[in-house]
Amino acid sequence: MTNAPDPRLHPYRPDLAAAWLRGRVPAERFVEGQSYHVIAPALGLRRRPEPDAALLTEALMGERVRVFDERDGWAWVQIEEDGYVGYARAGSLAPEAQPATHRVSVPRTFLYPQPDVKSQPVTGVGLNARLAIAGTEGPFAVLADGRYVYARHVRPLRDYAQDYVAVAETLLHVPYLWGGKGFTGVDCSGLVQLALHAAGHPCPRDSDMQEAALGVPVDAHGFAALHRGDLVFWKGHVGLMVDGERFLHANGHHMQVVIEPLHEAVDRIARLYGNVTGIRRMVPE
Template sequence: MTFDRRITPVRADLADEKLRGQVEAERFSAGTLRRVLTAATPLHRHPSPDAPVDTQAIWGEAVTVYDEHEGWAWVQLHDDGYVGYLRSEALGAPGAEPTHRVSALRTFVYPGPNLKLPHSGWLTLNSKVAVTGIEGDYAQLATGGFAYAPHLSALGTWESDYVAIAERFLHTPYLWGGKTSLGLDCSGLAQTALNAVGIAAPRDSDMQEERLGTPVPVTPGLDGLRRGDLVFWKGHVGLMADATRLIHATGYTMQVLVEPLAVAEERIRLTSYGPISSIKRLPSLGG
């Protein structure tokens, strides 16, 4: 059988116990549950700081750790199933089950419920936290520190417009593998925006193209599109801001920008990924 290495926890020497009988490996393990306890940490393809970065894990994400060696943990992220290597120091015990997610683009953590205190950390959109109490305008976190309570939403409480979420990231720098307010790539922008409205989106654009939405005809004039439609190339994705404009994270300008789809289509077709491969519509905005 052929497995996608990005989302299949299997190596020659080790594989997930759930894959026993399906793959060959020297040994199998059910792994141990851990949680990401840093604002963001890169997930590498190999256990080396110089290895390619496939994505990031953000605060509060649950991971299954299958192996640890010389400061590196081989893990699978629970939210999107991605497999790779994180620095062990970025992980901690599962701790209290998260109760809230960060609903602001970014928020700070303070040692006390006071905005004048020096901040001790930061959290990006969709980070998960466990709130143990409220003091004034601040939520006390089980991991220590306080976050501004209006920047948090109870788990299960979602935004309604994923394009509006994407628009919050305008001018955010492009970062390959990134999915935070400090930097993100095209599929990271789409995944982050969709997750904020409760849509569990895969990480990479090819996975998103395969699994999300229903097809919309790609006409020569790029007609009939709606706000929220996902536009795919073989290696790129953007979201329609309206019937004619695309919002996407692009290496062309190294930032998130909005531009006419016709302009983006011509440039991308001629210089990088070829023609549009598909357009997908999601029911939450597309009807």
């Protein structure tokens, strides 16, 4: 199909498509879909409904997704916040009982069955996971489902971080994982999205989308005028400036999140993948 909508952000297949795509794509059926929320710590979205299919991205606990199809334990979904489409395990989705009120504001924390740090955690959850908080008990926040989380590790949904670079710095040394978006593994654009979302900035998922949508272009005069928070892009890669010289990114060379001199990253990446394609600077809204 000529000029077909980007399938990463548009749910359509030959047999089925989202109702809002009627008239734009051919499909046998069009459906509205149903809203669910993620109940696992992180839910992988895959290219195909198979456990060994490529990981595209992850939806975090409490994030809402729209389900268009479900069969054989797999759901075909679209993440409501960033629009990403993929196949996910249906057992990790549930109708939303209580709307989320808070989000996790630290790299990782635990959910407990009792308000006691000595109790065995039920599970761990990462940065930007969304939780429905019903009250407090001592130093713990009480979830609507009866579990507990350390209250200082969560913030109200709209109580955003002031410095997205500082958020990204808390994820130093997290392993690199293609498609990852959490403390157990993150890729370059997932790191940028996590940090910007924590600071209240809308942010698409992939680096090409981010380069097209975020901030304003910067002429860095040979990288001499870079600022903290500037986003540096290559084809298929992105990272954040910590200051005028140091660069923070999740990358496959170190296989983790690191800070290194920008010139070292530029030289190494140029030999393999080409030159910087753009620099973007976030501006106050």
